[in-house]
Amino acid sequence: MITLENVTKVYKTGTVAVKDLTFEITKGEFVFIVGASGAGKSTLMSLILREELPDKGRIWVAGRDLARLPHWRVPYLRRNIGCVFQDFRLLSNKTVFENVAFALQVIGRPRHQIERQVPQVLELVGLGNKMRDLPEELSGGEQQRVAIARAFVNRPLILIADEPTGNLDPTTSKGIVQLLDRVNKTGTTVVVATHDASIVNTMRKRVLELDNGEVVRDQSRGVYDVELDDSSAQPVGARSKGRRGTVLR
Amino acid sequence: MAVPMNFVAREAGSNLWRNRLMTVAAILTVAVSLSLVGAALFLRQGVSNATTEWQHGVSVIVWFHPSSSITEQRAVGDELAQLSYVKSCAYRTQTDNYNQGKKYLNGLLGSASSAVTPAVTPASDNCVLKNPDEAGAIAAAFRNQPGVRNVSYPSQAIHNMENVTRTVQLAFLIVALVLLASASALIVNTIRLAIFSRRKEVSVMKLVGATNWFIRIPFMLEGLVQGVAGAVVAGLVVLGLDWRLNAASAGHFTSTLYKMRLTGGEVVLIIVAVGIVGLLVGTLGSAFAIRRFLDT
Numbered sequence A: 001m002i003t004l005e006n007v008t009k010v011y012k013t014g015t016v017a018v019k020d021l022t023f024e025i026t027k028g029e030f031v032f033i034v035g036a037s038g039a040g041k042s043t044l045m046s047l048i049l050r051e052e053l054p055d056k057g058r059i060w061v062a063g064r065d066l067a068r069l070p071h072w073r074v075p076y077l078r079r080n081i082g083c084v085f086q087d088f089r090l091l092s093n094k095t096v097f098e099n100v101a102f103a104l105q106v107i108g109r110p111r112h113q114i115e116r117q118v119p120q121v122l123e124l125v126g127l128g129n130k131m132r133d134l135p136e137e138l139s140g141g142e143q144q145r146v147a148i149a150r151a152f153v154n155r156p157l158i159l160i161a162d163e164p165t166g167n168l169d170p171t172t173s174k175g176i177v178q179l180l181d182r183v184n185k186t187g188t189t190v191v192v193a194t195h196d197a198s199i200v201n202t203m204r205k206r207v208l209e210l211d212n213g214e215v216v217r218d219q220s221r222g223v224y225d226v227e228l229d230d231s232s233a234q235p236v237g238a239r240s241k242g243r244r245g246t247v248l249r
Numbered sequence B: 001m002a003v004p005m006n007f008v009a010r011e012a013g014s015n016l017w018r019n020r021l022m023t024v025a026a027i028l029t030v031a032v033s034l035s036l037v038g039a040a041l042f043l044r045q046g047v048s049n050a051t052t053e054w055q056h057g058v059s060v061i062v063w064f065h066p067s068s069s070i071t072e073q074r075a076v077g078d079e080l081a082q083l084s085y086v087k088s089c090a091y092r093t094q095t096d097n098y099n100q101g102k103k104y105l106n107g108l109l110g111s112a113s114s115a116v117t118p119a120v121t122p123a124s125d126n127c128v129l130k131n132p133d134e135a136g137a138i139a140a141a142f143r144n145q146p147g148v149r150n151v152s153y154p155s156q157a158i159h160n161m162e163n164v165t166r167t168v169q170l171a172f173l174i175v176a177l178v179l180l181a182s183a184s185a186l187i188v189n190t191i192r193l194a195i196f197s198r199r200k201e202v203s204v205m206k207l208v209g210a211t212n213w214f215i216r217i218p219f220m221l222e223g224l225v226q227g228v229a230g231a232v233v234a235g236l237v238v239l240g241l242d243w244r245l246n247a248a249s250a251g252h253f254t255s256t257l258y259k260m261r262l263t264g265g266e267v268v269l270i271i272v273a274v275g276i277v278g279l280l281v282g283t284l285g286s287a288f289a290i291r292r293f294l295d296t
C-alpha cells in the first residue's frame, strides 16, 4: 500500500529530514511511527501525501509512483488517504454533520450519498447524537472523533494520523486509538505518528522508529521504547533490507 | 467533474458579504475605469459618425447656382479635376441634393419644407482632398467663379474636432488603463483576503482531495461578480452619455452633436465590449490571486 525506496528529503534550509528510508506497509496494516521530536515523522507523512517530493528515492502509494503522478492527479490520490492531525482542523463555523459532509461535498459527491454516509460514519465514531453541535461545544476527544469521521467518510484505502492524541488525556487517547483500530479492522491501512508511549505499548502493533531521519527499528507487535521490553526487539540491520516484521507474527 | 452550483454560489456569496468593504471598493474602481473605457469608445464612435454622416469623407463642396448653366458647371469640374491635391470629385444633381437634404429640412422647417423643391436646390461638386488642409485654398479660388454660389468645407470643423477628440480619447484611454490596472489589483486583493479568511477551509479542501478547479471556482465566481457589477455601472454610464447626447442635440439637426449621434446597435456594442472587459478583469484577476496559493 505504501512503499518507500531509499527516500531522502532535504529541506531548502539544508535540514536532512529523512535519510535513505526504505520500508513497506502492506494493505490492512496498523503501523506506529515513533521517534524523538524532529526525527522526521511529519515529513514522512507529507511525503506520503505528496505535499513534498523526495530529493532521492521513490515512493509508491496505493499503487502509484508519486514522482510520476501529474499535478492534477494529486487530489485523486488524496481521496484515497484520510488524514488526522493533532489540532483536529475542524471548521468552527460548521456543525459536526457539516464538517464531515464538507469532505464529500468538495469532491462532488451527490447529496443523497452525503445524507446516507455522514450519519453512518458519525454513528461509527460514537457521535450519532451530536451531529448538530458545533465543534467548540465538544470535548477534545469528541472533536478528534469528528476529524476521524471526516477522514474516514470517503472510505479511504489509507488513514494517516500525525500525533492524533497529542492534545488529549490518557483515557481519551486510548479511546481514539481504539477507534483507529476499528477503522483498521474495516481493511483500511492505518499509519499513526506518535510520541505517546502508552498507546503504543497497549496496542502492540508494528512500530517503526525514526531517529534523525533514519529507520532505527522496525518491530512487529512492538513497544514505544525498545529499552522497556526487548522481547521482540529487532534492530533493522539484523534483517534483510526492506523486509517487514510481518514474518515474525 | 460535476461542480454543484448551489454550493459554489453559497461560498462565493458569503465571501463577498464578509469582505463587503473591499468588494464595494473593487466594484467602484472597476466601474470608474470601465466608464472611462466606455466613454472613450462612445466618443470615438460619435466622431466617426459625425465625419461620415452625409459628407462621406468629402472635404469640399462647390455649390452651383440653381440657375447656373451646364457649361459653367463643367468648366468648374474640369478645373477641379486638374488640381493635384484633389483626389476625386463627384457631381451631385439638384435631385440628389434635394433627396439628401430633405430629412434635415423636414426637421428644420417642418411643413414649410414643402416650399423647397428640387428646382430651387443647388447642384454640387463634392470633392475629396488628398490633404483636407487645402480646403480653404479651393474655397478662395472658386468662390467667385461664374455659376458658383458658394464653397463650403464642412470637414474643416470636423477635421479640427477629430484632432481634439483624438487627444481627449488618448487621455481617456490612458486614465482608463491605469484605473483598470488598479481595479485588477483591488480584485486580486479582495480575493486574497477571501482566501486568507478561508485558508483553513481551503487547506481542508486540499487535504480531502478537492481538485484545484473545485477550489478555484467559488473565488473566480466572486471576481466575476465584482467585474460584472462594475461593468453594469459602466454600461449605465454609457447609456447616460447616449441619453445626454440625444437630449442636447434634439432639434439641432445640422449641429455636429446631432451628427455624432450613435445608433442603438452601436451603443449596445460598446456596452457589450465594456461587459467583456469587466468579465475578463474579474475572472483573470481572481485566477491570478489563487494561482500561487494552489501551487502544490
Ligand SMILES: Nc1ncnc2c1ncn2[C@@H]1O[C@H](COP(=O)(O)OP(=O)(O)OP(=O)(O)O)[C@@H](O)[C@H]1O
Pocket: A011, A012, A013, A015, A016, A017, A035, A036, A037, A038, A039, A040, A041, A042, A043, A044
Ligand atoms: N518546512 C520545513 N522547512 C525546513 N525544515 C523543516 C520543515 N519541516 C520540518 N523541518 C525540519 O525537518 C526535521 C524533521 O521535522 P519533522 O517535522 O518531520 O519532525 P517530527 O518527527 O514530526 O517532529 P515532532 O515530533 O516534533 O512533530 C526537523 O529538523 C525540522 O526542523
Ligand SMILES: [Mg+2]
Pocket: A041, A042, A043, A162
Ligand atoms: Mg511532527
